[in-house]
Amino acid sequence: MEDTRTYVDPASLSRKVVSIAAGEAHTLALIGDGSVYSWGRGTFGRLGTGSELDRLFPAKVEFSFNSRSDETIKIVGVSAGSYHSLALSDDGSVWSWGHNTYGQLGVNGENSLVPSLVEGFHGINPTDGSITKSETQLKISSVKAGGNMSLAIDDLGSLWIWGNCPPQDTPNEGQEFSLLTTYTPIPVWHFHGQTVVKVACGSEHILALVSSVETHTGSDLVCYSWGNNNHGQLGLGDTEFRAVPEMIETFNTESSWVAYELACGAFHSSVLAYKKEEDDSLKSMCWTFGLGENGQLGQGTTKKALRPDMVRSLRVNIWLISVDCGLFHTSVVSSVGDVWSWGMENGLGLCPEASEGGDALTPRVISCNGQNGSNGSNFPDPIQVACGAAHTVLLAENGYKLWSWGRGRSGVLGNGQVNDFFDPNLVLWPPLHEDFEKNEPQTISEKSSKDVTEIEEELYIMEHYASILHGSIFGKPFDKANNIPDSLKNSGTFDVGKAWEDMLESCDYDTLVRLETFYRNMLVVVKDKIMKRKI
Known part of the structure; x- marks a missing residue:
């Protein structure tokens, strides 16, 4: 066989x-x-x-x-x-x-x-x-x-x-x-006899997906919440805290929406849920509730939401595969690599002094910027x-x-x-250190005997190494189209001195400052190592 x-x-x-x-x-x-x-x-x-x-x-x-x-x-x-x-x-x-x-x-x-x-x-x-x-x-x-x-x-x-x-x-x-x-770990007694499938927790509140029957069958999940509720982060329609888990009505046994992913921020919550359309296709949406003063609910307002509401400005006809919450921001990813974020400081979660354009009250697209080798904004195979x-x-x-x-x-x-x-x-x-653990072949015959896959893998490692060095110095990924020195492009040889002079000549002020900082920090580390060796 x-x-x-x-x-x-x-x-x-x-x-x-x-x-x-x-x-x-x-x-x-x-x-x-x-x-x-x-x-x-x-x-x-x-x-x-x-x-x-x-x-x-x-x-x-x-x-x-x-x-x-x-x-x-x-x-x-x-x-x-x-x-x-x-x-x-x-x-x-x-x-x-x-x-x-x-x-x-x-x-x-x-x-x-x-x-x-x-x-x-x-x-x-x-x-x-x-x-x-x-x-x-x-x-x-x-x-x-x-x-x-x-x-x-x-x-x-x-x-x-x-x-x-x-x-x-x-x-x-x-x-x-x-x-x-x-x-020490203690059981949550309320769910005795049921099956807890997923759980998420914030600073002081918890969400859980639990089977509505004793034996979980896959599509019988309901959503519970408990803990602090001072901003409505439990999604129960009020701001009263719960010591005992309580079912969220939006995702109960009678709802057409079935929750499948959970996330909790400091004082807000997110749920991914789907429902079956008339043509048997599945519609996926992100729901948010709780504190909204930094736009972390993505609903176009800074008001709190006491019950789950859909983030309506997300692109329709997509399947959302992952959601997570920071302290005051939220991010979601679709199956085709769309990434959206919203909340504090343009959806990045940064403090206001970062001055990145204010809070994002609705989802903004996070672009891949062609870092996957294409011109598209989507991230491949998320x-x-x-x-x-x-x-x-x-x-x-x-x-x-x-x-x-x-x-x-x-x-x-x-x-x-x-x-x-x-x-x-x-x-x-x-x-x-893991990229270069493999021993290199010692002779030309050994090198030429390698198959194409191994050679491609080594080229990938070399490119990755160049990207790491470039990113460490300049703070951005290596761009094969623009960052390879002309001397190497045109002649196949690399004039280090000439390439260095050309690079410094073309650098703007911010890049020169970054270079100075990088090499100053590197020099400090080297001096520290020398001192330790002497000791």
Whole structure:
């Protein structure tokens, strides 16, 4: 019998990003081979690299069992809170690192600079809902981090929560809303007997997609919300907080709209939902509710919305595949690579002093600017968008390219810079040290024996390397049409001195200032290294 299995090149998997997550000022990337990379602000250890240093480029996060250091850990899910991070391994265990003042790491202890195992996912008694202690923990199938809280869904469909969480007890009359600190995971009792499929959380509120029946069949999802509701971010028609999850009427069992993706900002929420048209086609829309004073609802106003309303100015007849919320901005992506953002400072999430043209009250198109090799504005083969407090990251080209824009402080954009970028810029992926791990052939015969695919791959690596160097110096991607020196174009040889003189002559003032800053910073690093070697 013929073997029809498709071979997957391990080297390809080590370069393919399968999902991303963005925190307040850090970014996580999950790779196809089960590894995790992080970059951005390192305060509180949120990067998981063993220090609090900022990382301007993707850095690998190491996972290990203290008692089983030789065991390989494969990660299958990541999520980023404001200042902490979560990861899910293929054996159903949860790892956490970063800030832990509120117990969001699942332990009563200090901040963690490296991933540590989260314990406490024990069984739930089906008769009274109590936790049953056992040596074997439940396997987790999904993790989600919010402001200072963490959530997980186990393989039975139960939801667990820990950190700075909404209370689960019905409040007394006149009682004000306050979060409770929980250092170990506890079940959300309200959903006992149902299947929780997806969850999202903001600073103080939570949304969940839950099956309307005991056994989830795929199209029976309804949307619940609970927590703080001071701006209507629960979508329940008022501003009263909820300690117990309550169904949002717009996406209940009687609604023609079925929710399939959720996202929470600081005080606003977004839901992607679809409905079946008369011709059996599916119509997809983005719904928003909650705080709107910076245009983060995309509805053309700065008013709050107490119930979900459609973002009507998005292009029709599209399928939206991903949505995420920053503190005060929102981004969505369509299946054909359209990207829209709206909210604070032109939809970038930047603070007002950035002066990028004011808040975007309706969706604005985020253009690829031909960075995919074409003249189109769409991003090829998109997968996911992730929003931090004031930065946005897009995963496209089937996972082989990342773009970022917004606030660049602490290297959160992953492009080697600390400057703000108002347009998408390529993240420096894959890391350089991985590009050049392969040994080069030693003879001409060895070189010529390579097939075309290998040669094309090497050319891609060379182009990627040139793009990284160019982006680090000039703050923009390498343009093959305009950035190759004339001496190399015309003669095939490269006169470094002449090319340098020509470049300086053609630079405008801003570019010269950027060059000066780049080389000054580089010189400082070199001097620091020399001093350390002397010591």
